[in-house]
Amino acid sequence: MSSEWPLWEVFIRGQHGLNHRHVGSLHAPDAEMAIRHARDVYTRRNEGVSIWVVPSNQITASVPSEKGPMFDPSKSKIYRHPTFYDIPDEVGHM
Amino acid sequence: MYAQMVKSTGTMKTREEMDERERAFQDRIDAGEKIEPQDWMPEGYRKTLIRQIGQHAHSEIVGQLPEGNWITRAPTLERKAILLAKVQDEAGHGLYLYCAAETLGVSRDEMTEKLHDGKMKYSSIFNYPTLTWADIGAVGWLVDGAAIMNQVALQRTSYGPYSRAMVRICKEESFHQRQGYSIMMKMASGTPEQKRMAQDALDRLWYPSLMMFGPSDKDSVHSAQSMAWKIKVSTNDELRQKFVDQTVPQAEYLGLTVPDENLKWNEEKGGYDFSEPDWQEFHDVLAGNGPCNADRMAARRTAWEDGAWYRDGLVAHANKRAAQRMAAE
Ligand SMILES: [Fe+2]
Ligand SMILES: [Fe+2]
Numbered sequence: 001m002s003s004e005w006p007l008w009e010v011f012i013r014g015q016h017g018l019n020h021r022h023v024g025s026l027h028a029p030d031a032e033m034a035i036r037h038a039r040d041v042y043t044r045r046n047e048g049v050s051i052w053v054v055p056s057n058q059i060t061a062s063v064p065s066e067k068g069p070m071f072d073p074s075k076s077k078i079y080r081h082p083t084f085y086d087i088p089d090e091v092g093h094m
Numbered sequence: 095m096y097a098q099m100v101k102s103t104g105t106m107k108t109r110e111e112m113d114e115r116e117r118a119f120q121d122r123i124d125a126g127e128k129i130e131p132q133d134w135m136p137e138g139y140r141k142t143l144i145r146q147i148g149q150h151a152h153s154e155i156v157g158q159l160p161e162g163n164w165i166t167r168a169p170t171l172e173r174k175a176i177l178l179a180k181v182q183d184e185a186g187h188g189l190y191l192y193c194a195a196e197t198l199g200v201s202r203d204e205m206t207e208k209l210h211d212g213k214m215k216y217s218s219i220f221n222y223p224t225l226t227w228a229d230i231g232a233v234g235w236l237v238d239g240a241a242i243m244n245q246v247a248l249q250r251t252s253y254g255p256y257s258r259a260m261v262r263i264c265k266e267e268s269f270h271q272r273q274g275y276s277i278m279m280k281m282a283s284g285t286p287e288q289k290r291m292a293q294d295a296l297d298r299l300w301y302p303s304l305m306m307f308g309p310s311d312k313d314s315v316h317s318a319q320s321m322a323w324k325i326k327v328s329t330n331d332e333l334r335q336k337f338v339d340q341t342v343p344q345a346e347y348l349g350l351t352v353p354d355e356n357l358k359w360n361e362e363k364g365g366y367d368f369s370e371p372d373w374q375e376f377h378d379v380l381a382g383n384g385p386c387n388a389d390r391m392a393a394r395r396t397a398w399e400d401g402a403w404y405r406d407g408l409v410a411h412a413n414k415r416a417a418q419r420m421a422a423e
């Protein structure tokens with residue numbers, strides 16, 4: 001009887017200095033194999049310089065149906081954006 | 095600036111004095127590569143970064159105090175919401191920076207303790223009081239303006255997590271300076287008394303803002319190694335000059351006078367000549383003797399101590415829930 005390999009989430013750093021970004025997931029028996037598989041699945045065209053893998057069941061996600069109460073409050077706070085303030089061109093970039 | 099007098103550890107080595115690993119490390123930096131947490135790095139690089147990023151983080155957090163002072167006294171509800179949003183951003187900046195420092199093997203609590211014990215510093219600027227509403231305008235305009243000047247340059251710093259924190263912070267800073275300048279515009283075009291308050295704020299905060307960039311290059315003993323490692327990417331005097339050149343026209347637009355008799359456009363160098371701040375005052379403030387040092391540190395310690403029951407309570411609750419989950423499985 002074979003046991004199923006757990007799922008891993010894969011993050012790739014595309015270029016030196018950038019953040020790792022989520023690119024997808026894969027199955028693997030352990031972290032080391034997950035990195036190898038990620039290399040083979042997600043960086044075949046030179047997409048990365050570094051890989052992170054995280055067990056999928058270790059990720060806690062926000063609830064999609066609560067999107068409204070979660071994110072709507074920031075919509076009204078337009079003063080958080082620089083464009084809210086009228087700054088005359090004469091004083092230069094700010 | 096937010097990190098003003100960061101001691102760099104290790105004497106500067108010539109290429110011949112470096113061992114093979116150190117040479118390879120320096121080559122990567124010279125080639126513009128970012129250093130990441132898992133990479134080998136000289137101990138001095140790591141220690142200097144912890145000091146600089148830690149000091150920068152502390153500055154974001156302590157920097158909330160002079161502005162927090164005015165949240166309940168903002169002149170309108172709109173200004174209050176804006177100031178609250180700005181101070182909230184600064185808390186986030188502290189968090190990004192502490193996290194960046196933690197990738198170097200130091201914990202946030204350790205750094206906090208060192209700050210409270212007087213073993214780590216924060217920017218001298220936050221030891222000056224905010225006496226009137228105009229000061230809140232001047233802080234956004236000048237202090238955040240100076241911070242941006244420094245942080246824009248630091249986006250190119252060699253340590254990946256620090257550089258990425260700077261990119262994020264710079265995106266958020268623009269609104270800080272603009273809301274400050276917009277307060278100044280209101281005050282400077284208001285009643286004669288309001289205009290006087292705006293001028294007074296500029297008078298008091300001009301030189302402390304110039305001090306934010308740290309000592310003059312000729313007296314800046316730790317700069318060379320930090321520049322070679324690209325922990326710093328511009329010299330103190332370069333940034334200070336840029337700041338003056340950018341800010342003087344903005345003061346003129348407001349109809350305010352920069353409190354410096356020697357301020358003069360120098361055609362030849364394409365920048366202003368200006369007076370240096372009083373460096374004795376700078377060293378006194380850093381040594382703990384500024385107008386608000388004792389207040390700031392007391393406020394930080396109180397916040398830390400008064401918040402302990404809450405932090406402990408949340409951990410106890412998390413542990414309880416984990417135990418319940420275990421029992422249920
Ligand atoms: Fe900030
Ligand atoms: Fe800011």
Ligand SMILES: [Fe+2]
Nearest residue numbers: 096154187241
């Ligand atoms: Fe800052």
